[in-house]
Amino acid sequence: MNEDKNRIVSHGAFVVRYRAAGAYRFEAHSHPYLTVTSVMSGMLEAEIGSSHLVAAPEESLFTNSFQSHSGNGSDLEFVSVGITAEAVAEAAINAGFTKAGADIAFNNSYSSDRSVAEIARAIAAEVLSEEPGRNAMLDALISQLVIVLLRSHLRVKRSPLIELSRAGPVDRRLRRAMEFMHDNYSRDLGIEEIAQAAYLSEYHFARLFRRVTGVTPHAYLANLRLEQARELLINTGESISDIAGAVGYQSQSHFTKAFKAVTGLTPKSYREGTTRAVEPAEAGKAGLESSNKVSSGE
Template sequence: MPHNADTFDRILVDARYTLHHRRSRRARWQAEARPNYILLVLLDGEWRFNVAGRTGAAQPGDALIALPREMLRAHAREAAESLFLSLSPTLILDCAVRARVARSDALIEFDAHHITGDARLVRYARDLTEELAADEAGKEMVTAALVEQTVVHLLRRYAKIRRADALELTRAGLVDRRLRRAVELMHAQLERELPLEELAAAAYLSPFHFARLFKRATGTTPHAYLSALRLARAEILLAETDLSITEVATRVGYNSPSHFAKAFRQTTGLAPRAFRAASTRGKRSASKR
């Protein structure tokens, strides 16, 4: 997620995706250990990037894609503009099935990490930034439709489909079916401590074998994954509710508001209050009270 001062941010959070439009003197994005697909469209500025170990330079109009569990980093030293999309695996698979690109047991990857010369993709990104700036009726409907158009476009042009017989769709995406119960436990009980032994027991595995299998399937440790889930839930609570920062912290398992604020800033690049202020949904809710 983004870092650095002197920026303008506009954010929309949905259960299936997050959009973050940013203009900045110097921009920096970092996404690691996340279960979602990441699309970063570079609208202005000269960028350097590292995606899944591949490094290079990118120009305005280029885009970067990271699969779940892949690392993405990008930075621009001059004035820059970008649109960051975090897309849930369930959204990607649902669009693929409805578009008849893949079956429900498919594992969806993309054969490009650095996209150049895709004018339609850039147009969708521009349309999304314009809709984020709007304050009109039906904003969420239009945004959701544009996100799905963007996903279908990516699927048509760049998808690489393969069978996933040993995997099962969960809220973490397609994972080894032995992990499903542990993943569901994490989602259901974010507010409390979940020892490794309890997560392993939910999967009917020893802690050692559970930790090894989880790392192989998700690219991260169980507790790093749980931390990412907690902060993703916090984004939704900050954007969609009027709960205090302390209450949000408590609901996602942080006893210390300062610890929560530090972890949230490290992940999103923004303090919780700044994130809420940048959320377009939160602004509309405030204007109606």
């Protein structure tokens, strides 16, 4: 049985989660980034969108931005790499895969590509390492992973509907609504108010939002609040009750229940043992080398 172990390295461009657990379960949720989850030992059973998938060692599961997924496993060891849509789009442009205004998504939710698994295993080793130069190694490995994904697993399609916004690359028809949610997630928002921000009726907005993103506006907002809570737990010393209120929860107990359902950990456990991962020679660099953090937790 795997000894329970959790490690996270997170900053603006990517988040890496290493997890070893005798038993592991997470309820349906989504993230605002594209995610590669590679199994190192054990079996991971997952629901991604409408697909039921099982990944064995050296196999990987892919989720798109805001794509709903849930799962469970036992005697499980895996590494999950989440990369922002902006970082993937920038890499695609710089490497000559596309020009600005592209819709980028995974072709499939499952892969047995050994090259992906090998890079993911190297990323896990760096996350667990205390060696000098870890941040630079992670940057290089994740850049390599993105190119492999662009070559073999990501669909890059030019779209006049895609715009860059404060919420990342979004469908221009939903830009105002998504930016409105990002600016006001701490408030009690109803779908009517969000739809008004997009200048759409509640009915047409709800249908369009789900068709474009794959999730309901309510689910998007709930996941946005939890992602903001993760950042506050890692990057600030605010109390858990203050964080709960800051991200729109009316009670700490409700926040704790929602957070644990998605991560498998309470907010307190998630935060415990958090240390900075910035190496002295790298502090202050821009881009992928800025604001690195490490924490124990999922």
